Every structure is written in structure tokens, then in C-alpha cells.
Amino acid sequence: MERVPILKIGGILLVSIQVDLHDQSVLALQEDLAEKISATGAHGVVIDISAVDIVDSFIGRMFATIASLSRLFDADTVVVGMRPAVAITLVELGLTLDGVRTALDLERGMEILRGLGVGTGATFDARDA
């Protein structure tokens, strides 16, 4: 089973999904993230889905779960980089992603977290990520 790496950058955890995940990997990622947030005290989570070519109800639900999980640990989650075709499909599927913050790209996602008062680390530059 492939495991998605979680990077820690300043006070933020960055998850970049690069492969077509099967459901067990999706669940493992949820658990890994919960553990990592509590272990590191991170205050922000960024999930980069710019390489993801479909989001179905299972993955969509993962975003919602991670968003509410992270809130329990006083962290905010932003999903960034959704492809236009994915967004159109999600709307038609009927998945509203209530409670999930989204941003166009990584840079804007980091800005949102900064706006929420999350320290993103002084040396971090989103363009280098």
C-alpha cells in the first residue's frame, strides 16, 4: 500500500497527493495526519491536489474528515490546486465539501493560513515547495 508523505514546513504540514490512491491509502493518510498534527502541534494543514485527476465521494469525504479532525487539534486545513475538470465534476456529483477551505494554489493556500494566524515558518517560500 502506498503511503502519502507528510512534510513539515514551519508550523504547517504539507501533503501532496501524487498517485491514484486506493481507499485504504486514503484512510491511512487520515490517520497519519491526525497523529502528525498531534505530535508536531502544527496549526495548519495544506493538501495539494494539483496532480489529482479525479475526486470521488470517498476522497471528498477524506477532505471533510481531515478538516474536522484538524480543528480538534486547533489546526486549519486548506485544500489547494483543484483542477477545473475536477471541480465541475464534484459539483455535478453533488459533493459540496462543506467546511473545507480551498485555495487556487499552494501560495494562496499559505496566505490563507497566514491570514488565520498560522505561523508558516520564516524561511518558507511557496514557490520552492
Add this chain to the structure above:
Amino acid sequence: MTTAGSAGPEELRIAADEDVVRVRQAVRNCAQRVRLSLVDQTKVVTAASELARNTLIHGGGGLARVEEVVDGRRRGVRASFHDEGPGIPDLTLALADGWSSGSGLGLGLSGSRRLVDVFELDTEPGGGTTVTVVKWTR
């Protein structure tokens, strides 16, 4: 509507999580071969993912069949999902947005129906379920 011979139908067993991934890939490949637009590819792959998962979770596993179809000048991708599971006792309920017999969001059937051009559901309590979808080029 006829089956386009070039690549032939592809049959895939759905017995585990990774088979759902394989079905997504097969449908994506087929959708690219018939030159569906990127948005339509995304829609039909998403629908297939929902239906393959239903076959696995609710139907106890089964079979997917993915193939190119032709109708005059239109080409399309057809995917069907078959299982010999418990069937769906109340179709109206199952097709309603937000209804799930388990802990799902209940969007799989109703949502995938909106994502495709043809949606056929054949089921009988105790007699298994077959769902067939088609997405045409425009």
C-alpha cells in the same frame, strides 16, 4: 449502438480496493481513446469509481466491463458493473441524493447518474445488481 472493435472490451474483477483503482484507469484509457473532452473523461471516471466501489462494498465484489461504443459518428465509453450480491430492495430510495444504507454520503448512485449520458440499473432483491453507464463524445 455497436461495440467498436479496435481495443475490445476489457473485463476486470472487482474484489479489492486496488481493483477500483484499476477500473478507474481502464475507464480513463478508454475515454482518452475515444477522445472524450477532459471534463467528460473526469466525469465518467468519477462515476465509474463510485459504481466500482458500490460493487465491492455493497455487492460483495463482482466484475467490470469497459469498452468503446459507436453510434453513427459519435463514439463513447461504456462501463458496466455486475455483482451477485443482495440487490437493491428500494430503488427510489437508493437513487435519492443522500440516502445510504451504510455510513456513506449516499451520492454514489444519484451522483454518478448525473455524470453520464446513459444510466441503466438492473437489480433484484437477492438477485444481484448490474449498472451500465455510457458517456458519449459531443
